[in-house]
Structure formats: C-alpha cells, structure tokens
Amino acid sequence: MEFRVLGPVGVWNRGAEVPLDGAKQRTVLAALLLSGGRALPDSRLCELLWGEHPPATYPAQIYNYVSRLRKYLGPDVDIRRQWSGYMIHPGDGRLDLAEFERLATLGREAQENHRYEEAADAFHAALALWRGPALMNVTEFLARAETHRLAEMRMAVLERRVETDLLLGRYAQLVPELTRLVGEYPLHEKLRCQLMTALFRTERQADALAVYHEGRRVLAEELGVEPGPTLAATFRAILTAEPARTGGPSVVASSWHAVRPAMLPPAIGDFTGRAAELSALAEVLTGDHACAAQVTGMAGIGKTALALFAAHRDRDRFPDGQLYADLGGNRGNAVEPQEVLGWFLRSLGNAEPSIPRGLDERVRLYRSHLAGRRMLVVLDDAADDAQVRPLLPGEAGCRVLVTSRVSLSDLPGAAVVEVGTLGTAEAVDLLAAVVGKRRVANEPAAARRIVRLCGWLSLGIRVAGSRLVARPHWSLAYFAERLADEQYRLDELRLGTLDVRARLDGSYLALASQSQLALRRLALLEVPHFASWATAAVLGVPRRTGDEVTENLVDARMLEVTGTDGGRRQRHRFHDLVRVFAREKADHVDRMAVAASRVLTTAN
CATH class of the missing domain: 1.10.10.10 (Winged helix-like DNA-binding domain superfamily/Winged helix DNA-binding domain)
Known part of the structure; x- marks a missing residue:
C-alpha cells in the first residue's frame, strides 16, 4: 500500500x-x-x-x-x-x-x-x-x-540537486530549467546564483551578468534590499572571469560573510546526570535521522540546562555558528517569531535597513542565509508550534533544539526527549555540586531528605543548594526541617531570580479557568493518587468534561499519569511541589466544594 x-x-x-x-x-x-x-x-x-x-x-x-x-x-x-x-x-x-x-x-x-x-x-x-x-x-x-x-x-533538495548537476558539468541542460525556476522564484538568490554559473559555463557571460542585474532590481523593488553576500560574490567572480573553465567540474564559489554567530548562553558548570537524555540529544545533533529535538517536561525540571549543555558539548560540529532565542512562552510574554527572526538576521550580519518587515520575507531571507550551512539553533521556552515553525531552518544540515513545557505535536520528524525528575543519587550529586561534596558527605541522610522535599526537581535542588551556600552556618539537617513545613516550603525555595513558585505560576496562568479550578481542588485530596473521574467530581461536571480537563492538566505538566485503575481509566498524581503550590492557591470555596464532593473518602 x-x-x-x-x-x-x-x-x-x-x-x-x-x-x-x-x-x-x-x-x-x-x-x-x-x-x-x-x-x-x-x-x-x-x-x-x-x-x-x-x-x-x-x-x-x-x-x-x-x-x-x-x-x-x-x-x-x-x-x-x-x-x-x-x-x-x-x-x-x-x-x-x-x-x-x-x-x-x-x-x-x-x-x-x-x-x-x-x-x-x-x-x-x-x-x-x-x-x-x-x-x-x-x-x-x-x-x-x-x-x-x-x-x-x-526547495532544499532541489538546490542540492542543481548544485550536484553543476559539479557534474551539466550546464547546458540546467539553463532552461534554472531560467524557469528563477522566473517562478525571483527572490531566491541561490537559484539565481546557480543560473548565473550555468550561463557563464556555457560561454554566456553577458547573460549571466544580466541575470544578476535583474535580480538586484527585483530585490530593491520588492524588499528594499541589496543582493546578499553569495549573490554579490558570484557576480564579482563572473565579472572578473575568475571561475576556472577547465580542470573538472566546479561552480562559482559561494562566500559566507565573516560573521559567525555564537549566541548560546553559558552552560551550567555544575550540570549533573541526565545520561540517557544527553544520549538522545547527541543522536539528533550528530546523526542523520532527525534534524530537530523537542525537550519537554514540567516547570523547573531542567530542560534549558540540558539543552544548553548538549549544545555546548557538540557545538564544534556546527562551524557556521549557533543561534539562540528565549521565546518566553510560559512567562506571559511570548516573543513573536517575526521579532526573533530580526534578532537572528542581525546576528547573521544584516544591517537593520536591509531586514524586510514582513514575516514571510524574513523567513525566506533567514533560510537563505542558512542554506548549505551547518548551524545549530536553540529555541528556549516555546509556547506552541506556531511560534516555532517560522524559526526552523530549511536546510537539513542544520539542527534545532526546542525546549517547551508542552508537547509540540506539529513538528513532524522531531525527536521528543521527555525530561523527568532526577533519581535520588543524581539529585544528591547535584546538591553536592552546588554546596560542596564534603558538606553533603558529612550529612548524607539530611541531603537525601532535602532532595526528597524538593521533589527531586532540578530547580528546587539548585535553589536549596544556593541558599545553603549563602548561609554556611546552616546545617543540612536544619534546612531540611525548614523545608518540611509545607506552608513555607515554596518560600524556602526562592533566591533572587531562582523561584520555584514563580515557575509554577507561569504554567498555572496559562491554564483555562476551569483547569485552574480543577488543579486547586484536586490538590486538596488527601490521597497519593486518584482516579480520572475525580476531576469531574470536584468540579461537579459530567465525566467526559472532567476527563478533558484532566488531559489538559497532564498536557500542561501539572499532573502526572501513574497508570490505570484496572479498567480503561487512568490514575493521576501531583508532583509534590505542584501540590503544595496548588494548595496555596485554593480558597475557602474550593475546600467546601471538595468536602461536598465526598471525593476525599472515595477517590483512592
């Protein structure tokens, strides 16, 4: 079939x-x-x-x-x-x-x-x-x-096919096809370069130069820009008759301008663990099966740290540069793709007046810059597929890492790397990397208790370690006692811009009001996990509606699926810090509604 x-x-x-x-x-x-x-x-x-x-x-x-x-x-x-x-x-x-x-x-x-x-x-x-x-x-x-x-x-494959035919010396056969393609895509500079090369190699230097001047006129009228570096270099090579006409097939050399963007933020020096996730990302960055990977998981799980560590580790494989953008997707200030493309185009050496205003024109110029190059693009904290799609290179030689709290289902072919909480050993190693191995070795039981109270969450452990570093007179056991009180736990996990509550609040505010209500009420259940029908019970809605709300909470990484109840329905649980956060949000009405639903005694 x-x-x-x-x-x-x-x-x-x-x-x-x-x-x-x-x-x-x-x-x-x-x-x-x-x-x-x-x-x-x-x-x-x-x-x-x-x-x-x-x-x-x-x-x-x-x-x-x-x-x-x-x-x-x-x-x-x-x-x-x-x-x-x-x-x-x-x-x-x-x-x-x-x-x-x-x-x-x-x-x-x-x-x-x-x-x-x-x-x-x-x-x-x-x-x-x-x-x-x-x-x-x-x-x-x-x-x-x-x-x-x-x-x-x-188009990317077509460009490579034409390039290969030029390398094989098939100039005469290519001229009619490239003439048609340039007429169909008058703003596509690489096709125009290839037509100029084919014309030059068939002893039609004047026609090749005419193709350049026509392209320059179209670019000025349509986009208000001058020809890019590759088209300009091809024109100069033909004008001075530099391309060799004998000695085997060759094409007019392209010229990549001197700018090599290196936009990656510094990697975290005390990055710990994640061997399986790093291996999966290495397959994308160094292999040929996928050109992109999306790194997903709940707020504070360590997605950005993982992506940046992998990017820095393999950046030598991308000699043409690395692009990075924080898309702000889960902080209520998501950046428009058009603005991000402006950042990238400036980093690629484009002067401000030469950058087109429209989104489609920026996408075409951006992908033209990346054509034939090996570049790494890291898109951090994406809100949805629509924000990411215009930022994807059209060139298979480039690689893309995307981090997001939600699964981006409309990125076909992208490998999905799901980031979960750390294992206890990895979590203790991370704490030791922050506060010092000797301090952890002196109180191993207290260290294990701290990482458990942090829910084995990377951000929580990092904040806990930073607070201990700032207070060297605190013992680990003393700080563990402070964390043990749920009423103040999220207050303890805050230091400067590192704030677990703020990260969770970003996910919470992105939810619909009915999902927010369900989150608050489900968190009041005094059970380790609950059946899927509990959402309908605490909301007082039909079971089908409750199931849909539950799925929305799972998609937003505010609930975890633990298995099934023996039939077709799933069971769910909260990450410990999400439950603490949601209980903070609950009010008297929520508590009365949960009590009235009787789920407290039947959900388990």
Whole structure:
C-alpha cells in the first residue's frame, strides 16, 4: 500500500487507487500521516478540519471520518485511539514523504563524500516523487499549516540537486530549467546564483551578468534590499572571469560573510546526570535521522540546562555558528517569531535597513542565509508550534533544539526527549555540586531528605543548594526541617531570580479557568493518587468534561499519569511541589466544594 501526500493526497493498493470520500477525510489521513507516528489530539484535528469555527458535533464527525478510513484501508493499517487523539501505523505501507526524506539523506551523504553521480541519482529520484504541490486536495487549514514547510523541504533538495548537476558539468541542460525556476522564484538568490554559473559555463557571460542585474532590481523593488553576500560574490567572480573553465567540474564559489554567530548562553558548570537524555540529544545533533529535538517536561525540571549543555558539548560540529532565542512562552510574554527572526538576521550580519518587515520575507531571507550551512539553533521556552515553525531552518544540515513545557505535536520528524525528575543519587550529586561534596558527605541522610522535599526537581535542588551556600552556618539537617513545613516550603525555595513558585505560576496562568479550578481542588485530596473521574467530581461536571480537563492538566505538566485503575481509566498524581503550590492557591470555596464532593473518602 502506498500513501501519497506529495501532490494530491491519496492511497494506492497494488496499483489501484483506494476510494476516499472527500477533502475532509483526506485531511484526516494526511494529518495522521504527517504526525510522525505520534498521536494527534482531537483539538488539533478539529483545527485542521474546520479552523476556528468547528461544528458542535465535531467529535462525532471526526469519529466517523476515522471509522470510514479504517474501513477503506483495511486491517493492515492500524488507526488507533490514544489519549484524546488518534495515531496511525501504516504497517508495511510506504509514505512518499518518508521515501523522499530517505533519498534526500542518501543524496546529501553522497554529495558530502564527493560521490556526485550517486548523489545526483538520489536527488533526482527524490524529486520525482512530487506530483505537484503537496496536499492539493485537503482543507485550507491543513494546507496553510503544512505546505510551506514541505515546499521548503523540496526547495532544499532541489538546490542540492542543481548544485550536484553543476559539479557534474551539466550546464547546458540546467539553463532552461534554472531560467524557469528563477522566473517562478525571483527572490531566491541561490537559484539565481546557480543560473548565473550555468550561463557563464556555457560561454554566456553577458547573460549571466544580466541575470544578476535583474535580480538586484527585483530585490530593491520588492524588499528594499541589496543582493546578499553569495549573490554579490558570484557576480564579482563572473565579472572578473575568475571561475576556472577547465580542470573538472566546479561552480562559482559561494562566500559566507565573516560573521559567525555564537549566541548560546553559558552552560551550567555544575550540570549533573541526565545520561540517557544527553544520549538522545547527541543522536539528533550528530546523526542523520532527525534534524530537530523537542525537550519537554514540567516547570523547573531542567530542560534549558540540558539543552544548553548538549549544545555546548557538540557545538564544534556546527562551524557556521549557533543561534539562540528565549521565546518566553510560559512567562506571559511570548516573543513573536517575526521579532526573533530580526534578532537572528542581525546576528547573521544584516544591517537593520536591509531586514524586510514582513514575516514571510524574513523567513525566506533567514533560510537563505542558512542554506548549505551547518548551524545549530536553540529555541528556549516555546509556547506552541506556531511560534516555532517560522524559526526552523530549511536546510537539513542544520539542527534545532526546542525546549517547551508542552508537547509540540506539529513538528513532524522531531525527536521528543521527555525530561523527568532526577533519581535520588543524581539529585544528591547535584546538591553536592552546588554546596560542596564534603558538606553533603558529612550529612548524607539530611541531603537525601532535602532532595526528597524538593521533589527531586532540578530547580528546587539548585535553589536549596544556593541558599545553603549563602548561609554556611546552616546545617543540612536544619534546612531540611525548614523545608518540611509545607506552608513555607515554596518560600524556602526562592533566591533572587531562582523561584520555584514563580515557575509554577507561569504554567498555572496559562491554564483555562476551569483547569485552574480543577488543579486547586484536586490538590486538596488527601490521597497519593486518584482516579480520572475525580476531576469531574470536584468540579461537579459530567465525566467526559472532567476527563478533558484532566488531559489538559497532564498536557500542561501539572499532573502526572501513574497508570490505570484496572479498567480503561487512568490514575493521576501531583508532583509534590505542584501540590503544595496548588494548595496555596485554593480558597475557602474550593475546600467546601471538595468536602461536598465526598471525593476525599472515595477517590483512592
């Protein structure tokens, strides 16, 4: 069975097309295929099907679309319900996008190892899989979310394929194709450089220079900018007839300006543990299977420290530089992608007047700068997928690390690194790294008690250690006694800008009011964990609504899933510091409501 999204969305089985009902059913199929093997929430499917105005019956309609897909695709394709969404396992089915990415990777490896014939064959085969613009027959909402990304992927491979054909001396064959492409993409400077090179190599120097002057005019009229460094360098090389015409295939040398951005903040010197998570990030930064990784986990768990440590450890693999931005996603001041692109473009050597104002123009200029380069981009504290997508490079040689408290489901192909609390040994090692090994060795039991009262949370342990450093006359046992009082625990875990309560408050304020109410009331339950129906009970709402609120709290990393109750329903618990925080927020009405719900005696 063959699944196609690079053109009209469809399914082919043994050479015959499988009939599908229409655009919305094809949208569901394409969205599941593009989710990279992860569950796609109902809420996201709803957005891709109906935008901001879904029908009241959208859950039933999604269920019907999925049911009919199961019928049409047969038992070999597994579409299953997971949490509050769906995921697809195509079995032995072949997705044209996956094959495109595989061939592109083979071509890139062959090109980098100077096996140009092999590289050209792989790139040509990859591009032959496209049967027109991607996702031609889906809803406008899915097309708007995905087609630009897919088009950028195709353009990156097309650029490499043309570059390889130039290296093989196929100048005459390339001139008509590149002339058409430059007409279609007049602002794309790399294609224009490649056309100029092909024209020069076919003894058409005047035509090559004319292509440059036309490009300069278009850039000035459309964007108000001068040609970039690569286009300008190509013009100078042709003007002075510097490119060699004999001695084997070569192209006009590109010129990367002297700016090498190095924007990474300093790594934490006393970083401790996280061997498994570091290994997963190393696979992304040094391997070929994924170009991006999202590092997720609750507030204060150590996502940023982990990402920066991994970035510094492998930064030598990115000789063209490292870009970094704090996106402010969970502090109520999320930065617009357009502003971040302005920071990046200035760091890449663009003068302020030359930076376009529009988001799309900035994205194109940014990706043009990164084309053919090996750069690392670290995006810290992302709010959602929409904030991240414009900041992704279009070049497979670059790598991206994204940290976020929420799972970014719309970043296909990104590896997910879930960061949990530290183990006791790692937590004690971190405390020792902050306060000193001798001080911890003198009071090992008190050290273990401190990390337990901090909930094995990296930020809590770091704050606790910093307070002990600031008060060398305190014993660890004395500080553990101070932490033991829940009423003042979060006060103890605050020192300057390091503040556990403030980090949790950012996650709390991002919740809807009903989820905030549920969090406060669930925290009042005197049980270690509780069944999924407890949310409905404390809110006084139908069980289905309660389940949805519970899932929202799990997605926001304010609740943890501990398992099931023996049936289909899950059980949940609080991280200790989240429970302390939520109880602080609870008022008299919350306490009365929980008492009235009788959950206190039945939830466990």
